[in-house]
Amino acid sequence: MMDRLKNWFSSDSSRGLTLIGLPFGFSLLLLAAPMLLIFFLGFWTQDYLVLYRSFSLDNYIEAWTEPMYRDLMLRSLGISAAVTLATVMLAYPMAYFISFHGGNRKALWLFLVTIPFWTSYLLRVFLWKVILGYNGVLNSALDWLGVIEEPLTFILYNANAVIITLTHAWAPFAILPIYVALEKIDRSYLEAATDLGDGPLKSFLRITLPLSMTGVVGAALIIFIPTIGDYVTPKLVGGKDGLMIANMIQVQFMKANNAPLGASLAVSAMGIVTMISLVFLALNRRWLRKRGS
Amino acid sequence: MNSNKKTLKVFAYSYLIFLYAPVLLLPIFAFNDSTIISFPLNSFTFKWFAGLTQETYLQESLKNSLFVAISTSILSTCLGILASRASARYEFFGKKSILSFLILPLFLPEIIIGVALLVVLMQLGLSLSLWTVILGHTLVCTPFSIAILNSAFANMDMSLEEASLDLGETRFGTFKRVILPMVSPGLIASFLICFTISLDEFIIAFFLTGTETTLPVYIWGQLRFPAKLPGVMALGFLMLLLSLILLLLVEFFRRRMNRATDDQANVQFGNLFKT
């Protein structure tokens, strides 16, 4: 018996568990515990600074039925969807260009594409505010060039500004996965297609696009899921009409002193996003299977 | 096909301009002698940079950020070493689940992490400080450290470890004399990446900081004041330069790491043919 115990202690299994014990414990403490707390918090209620730990569905009901929160949730989903769509649609031709027409300079192109994103995210959002502002760079430049007489107002302090800013911010996260997927496509497939009479558009639709779908899906998920929870961009450039759920969550936790409501909003948001992503993945898998490979 | 290629090229360059537009503003307006960020430009000036040296609060925040970033990179890298070594070398119960859990922070929105940690800390009655920020940052940076170090540990030849043990060295001695030197390029890459992420991170710091702020939180505060904007431009430009240097360093060490493991493979392969 002692032998078995001694054997186990010097075994691979015990050594591995010992090593990973510290990081795992750290994560349990700082990730699992807080997440659980947030989850349960949604079922409690808070009155000013007092927390009532009795089970209640009030907050979740409020989060889902109150028009203000519902609209905010829908708007956040809408903005995330719009950002995902716009980013992927713009990123795809860029990734295609680098992969198929990049020649020897592919690495250089990729490097160039990522440099802008080594500035602070905060600063970049701020710079968009500066660009899109009433007296901002874009308006003053267009005015100076004589293109417009009145400054454009639809580009700042609303959802449009949020979408533009985030489409910029997520660009490399879309370009890179799509590029990787495009690189993996064996060029001889395309040569064969051309050989068999397909024009460039057809061979793209029938071969390139389906084969690069994994990259597109990856990009879409990387963008969609975290965008829901973005705080900085809506706050800086969203004005009133561009605020998103994260801003409300922050308000509930800070000013409004209603942490449980904030928690229920957060959990609901994550839940909805996860559901949508799973549905998206399932649909995509079926679409790919139908097309055959 | 050529016209397609041409339109694609035009698109690519236009897109590139779109990507660089905000960033290019930094050098342009950092040196522009005007408090308003708009065209047309005024004369060239260094005064905004000079002004930065007067901002004591900025320097405080910078020091705090450096302290947080260095602490975070050390902690994250240490945790990353433990996790990667366990992952690369040993099999144990629940390995896959534990590792998936460790990299989970990569997939969670930072606001949720920030808020959750805040709630826990409040419940525990702990006060907010730079240390709480360090904890939050470490949570978020460790997955990156694991990602980098995992390949470094996995590529290490196990017979080197066995040889060291065979020659009488203890496990810890083997770790110190053989394993650590061999993964050192990965270690440095991990330090640099975690450092960069922490330096730049805003939301978690925003939620978890006490009276001492970090640089991003400081900048956030500055954004309310139009007069401070050119100074922010100057600061941003400096930060861009710093990030570029760090990025180049990471790339340099990543290549060193690949070359080191390639060397091992090359020598063994070459032995099949050489004398």
Next chain:
Amino acid sequence: MTEKLNTDSKKNIVELNGVVKHFGEIVALDGVSAQIREGEFFSLLGPSGCGKTTLLRLIAGFEQPTKGNIIIDGFQMRGVEANERPTNMVFQSYAIFPHLNVEENVGYGLKRLNLGKDETARRVNEMLNLVDLDNYNKRPAHALSGGQRQRVALARSLIMKPKVLLLDEPLSSLDKNLREQMQVELRHLQRNVGITFIFVTHDQEEALTMSDRTAVMFEGQIVQIATPQEIYSRPKSKRVASFIGVMNFIEGQLLKDGDQNTTVDAGILGNVKVNPDQMPIPLNSGPVTIGIRPEMLTLLFEGQDRIEFEISGVILESAYFGDMTYYTVQVTGLESPLTISMRNTAGRRVLEDGESARVGWGAESLVILKKSEL
């Protein structure tokens, strides 16, 4: 450290008693027992997957046996870690530390002994001299050729003065000429240093050239331990016989008439009286497999007298190897052709395909083996 068990173990430096090793479902070693004598050059020979490397690693301490035990220098090795054993290993890949130079590699194990800079340097130089790498001290690891790496690995292990040196196919990655040269050098080195070597290889030529004794392993078991001559001329089974060199096999019948007269009916080869030592394993009357080595068969030329055991055949093909020629000869009455090797002595001509041939042999060159499927 446990107590020394008994003084008889002094002669045997390594004892393996019923060693079994399981890796999950896989049985790598299925009850291995052997005694290896102090100062021997002992080899473990077998095809890939036979368990020889596993056995070596068990002796080194990198794994623990599932059942059975290992005794080194009279001490039980159960629960003893690799870094506490009086063994050192030369790995197949040499495992030279790439971030250290030659002298740092060679002196690696001395660091814990705290000998001081001068003594360490002296011993390192002594070792480098022993393996012919004088003045290579500061050479970085990546600048070494395969042969040089092997010498560094040897020096690094020998400097620790182990009771047993374990070598895991150390010559397999070298080209032919270098390999043959190293075989000779290793042998000299072992004689010189006097340490027991346990050498793992799948190359039977190598094992036979270098060893004092060889253990042939198949599928996790040792089937024969003997000197090279014995293994070659008196293999215990058909499988061992075919693994070592080339052997011709003929089916026959063994007739035991009391203890004195044992004859074997070798079919076309006639009835031959055999000595007990021609049977590595005692067998009873009944069907047996008869083995005869190619060099024990000879081709008789025109003019040579008829000998006692001779039959006729036809040359099917020949293979010229410089010093030897191997003939494949179809003999009337035997289904499979025989392989015969002849030394290309001066004046001896090479027979042509299709030529008729006289095949001769001596009765004492037969080996009687148990009949088996293999």
